[in-house]
Amino acid sequence: MANVPRQYITQQKIAEHVQRLGELYPPIRLDSVDRTIKQPLLVAKRFGRVIDYLARVELEVDRNVLELLVLLPEADETNKTFYADVWQPQEIQHGLILDRRQQDLRRAPAEPQLELSFGIKILGALAHLKPIQDIVKLLYFLPGASTERQRCWPTTRSTKACKSLVRPLSPRRSSHRSGSRSRDTSRSTTCQRLR
Numbered sequence: 001m002a003n004v005p006r007q008y009i010t011q012q013k014i015a016e017h018v019q020r021l022g023e024l025y026p027p028i029r030l031d032s033v034d035r036t037i038k039q040p041l042l043v044a045k046r047f048g049r050v051i052d053y054l055a056r057v058e059l060e061v062d063r064n065v066l067e068l069l070v071l072l073p074e075a076d077e078t079n080k081t082f083y084a085d086v087w088q089p090q091e092i093q094h095g096l097i098l099d100r101r102q103q104d105l106r107r108a109p110a111e112p113q114l115e116l117s118f119g120i121k122i123l124g125a126l127a128h129l130k131p132i133q134d135i136v137k138l139l140y141f142l143p144g145a146s147t148e149r150q151r152c153w154p155t156t157r158s159t160k161a162c163k164s165l166v167r168p169l170s171p172r173r174s175s176h177r178s179g180s181r182s183r184d185t186s187r188s189t190t191c192q193r194l195r
Contacts (some may be wrong), residue, residue, distance in 0.1 A: 018081055027092070028089075030097060032098060035104050052110055055098035055099040056111065059110055059112035061088050064088075066114060068083050070116065070120060071127050072133065074133060097108070108181060
C-alpha cells in the first residue's frame with residue numbers, strides 16, 4: 001500500500017471552502033419553487049404544524065446570527081463570512097419558502113422569535129473574556145450537527161412526511177426539505193436519508 005501524502009487543513013483552505021459554499025449554493029429563489037399542492041386540506045391537516053415548525057426554525061436563523069455576532073465578537077473573518085454571508089441567506093430563504101408553503105395551505109404565517117434574550121445580552125457584555133469565548137464556541141459550534149438533526153425530528157416520525165415535505169430546498173442537507181420541488185433542475189435531489 002502506497003503512502004498517501006497527508007492533507008493539512010489550513011485557515012486558507014477553510015476560507016476557500018466557505019467561499020465555494022457561497023458560490024455553489026446560493027439561496028434558492030422563491031420564484032423557482034413549484035408550489036403546487038395536490039391535496040391541500042390533507043397536507044394542512046397532517047403536516048401543517050411540521051411546516052410551521054420548520055419555517056420558524058429557519059427564519060430564526062436571523063436571531064442565531066445576531067447571537068453569534070454578539071457572543072463571538074472576536075470570531076475570525078472566515079466564521080463571520082460563513083454564518084452571516086453563506087448560512088444565514090440560505091436558511092432565511094428556506095424559511096420564506098416553507099412559510100409561503102404554509103400560507104398556500106391557508107395557515108397563519110410563521111412567527112419566529114427574533115429578539116435576543118436578556119441572558120444573551122448579559123453574556124454578550126462579557127463576551128470579550130476568553131473563558132466566555134470558549135464556552136460560546138462549545139455551545140454553538142460543537143452541537144451544530146445535533147441541532148441540524150433535531151430540526152427535522154418532527155418529520156422523522158413519518159415516511160410520508162419525509163417523502164412529501166422533506167424534498168430538497170437545498171442539495172446540501174437532508175434537514176432542509178419541504179413539499180416543494182425546485183424548477184431549477186440543478187437543485188433537484190432526493191431525500192436520501194432522514195433518521
